[in-house]
Amino acid sequence: SGKIGFIGLGQMGGHMAANLAKAGNHLVVFDVVDANIQAVKAHGKVDVATSPRDVAKQCSTIVTMLPSTPHVTDVYLGKNGIVHELTKDHFLIDSSTIDPGFTKSLSAQISEKGAKIIDAPVSGGVNGAKNATLTFMVGGTKAAFEQSQTVLKQMGKNVIHCGGASTGQAAKICNNLALAIQMTSVAEALTLGDKLGIDPKVLSSIMNTSTSQCWSSSLNNPYPGVMEGVPSSNEYKGGFASVLMRKDLGLAIDAAKSVEASIPLTSSVHQFYNLIVNQGHGGKDFGYILKFLEGKE
Numbered sequence: 001s002g003k004i005g006f007i008g009l010g011q012m013g014g015h016m017a018a019n020l021a022k023a024g025n026h027l028v029v030f031d032v033v034d035a036n037i038q039a040v041k042a043h044g045k046v047d048v049a050t051s052p053r054d055v056a057k058q059c060s061t062i063v064t065m066l067p068s069t070p071h072v073t074d075v076y077l078g079k080n081g082i083v084h085e086l087t088k089d090h091f092l093i094d095s096s097t098i099d100p101g102f103t104k105s106l107s108a109q110i111s112e113k114g115a116k117i118i119d120a121p122v123s124g125g126v127n128g129a130k131n132a133t134l135t136f137m138v139g140g141t142k143a144a145f146e147q148s149q150t151v152l153k154q155m156g157k158n159v160i161h162c163g164g165a166s167t168g169q170a171a172k173i174c175n176n177l178a179l180a181i182q183m184t185s186v187a188e189a190l191t192l193g194d195k196l197g198i199d200p201k202v203l204s205s206i207m208n209t210s211t212s213q214c215w216s217s218s219l220n221n222p223y224p225g226v227m228e229g230v231p232s233s234n235e236y237k238g239g240f241a242s243v244l245m246r247k248d249l250g251l252a253i254d255a256a257k258s259v260e261a262s263i264p265l266t267s268s269v270h271q272f273y274n275l276i277v278n279q280g281h282g283g284k285d286f287g288y289i290l291k292f293l294e295g296k297e
């Protein structure tokens, strides 16, 4: 059928599904939180399913945007999972950021039944989801990548084929480990600079025209008041939650173990985010690392 299924209507998925509805698609959605379903219904023709399995009964194309590996396992393979309704016509797009090892085995199980699946995690954050400017990192066959274009372009701007199954997840976790280390380095520089008497605004403007310029210094500066409209100037609300960054760093560490890669800085930064989450700040943007280093809160 021409309907598109969407499962997982949270911070990201809610906007992504809304964009698909606004583009004129008839959606069939499912989430475990009713308020998240209601928010999407306002944006177009949206039916509500009773389970992932029910979504799969009604739609051949399905997008999933779930928090982490256990949720994806449940939605695809659980008691009321997609797998129980799978036909050769099904085309599944998992945009969650999860364990590449699991993605590989899920892909094998789905392909065995003649259906198609791609991993298509995203970067661009909640604003990218809202404005349909996300970058999709796609792992899967060339044919599946091509088939995904129409749907993904309605939710994002760049759709990049990374290679076979799970290489989209690999791209995503490598990007995020670099981002976490980069953010930590900016936070360390601004914290030390502050204590040495350099105004963080001045130091940031120097960094932004010098060799240490990066996304975390110029577009998501972690020092409160240096930039307007970023989480650090709004008590670290919104943005990319520390608990999700901790998850992605954990995924990178597990993946590195599986191939004996050495990523020592990732391990250190993962420990910081463990402490941040354990101290009750998991919901704050990952720029909160600056407050953690300052030791003020």
Ligand code: NAD
Residues within 6 Å of the ligand: 007, 008, 009, 010, 011, 012, 013, 030, 031, 032, 033, 036, 065, 066, 067, 068, 071, 074, 075, 095, 096, 097, 098, 122, 123, 124, 125, 126, 239, 240, 241, 244
């Ligand atoms: P979220 O927690 O806001 O949303 C997840 C949604 O899934 C929620 O609505 C939740 O109710 C639903 N859900 C959970 N279990 C379910 C189940 N069994 N069946 C149906 N629905 C279920 O998370 P998010 O911020 O939207 O992130 C989703 C994914 O995208 C994560 O893997 C995250 O790492 C990744 N991501 C997030 C961002 C960001 O800035 N928030 C950016 C890039 C990638």
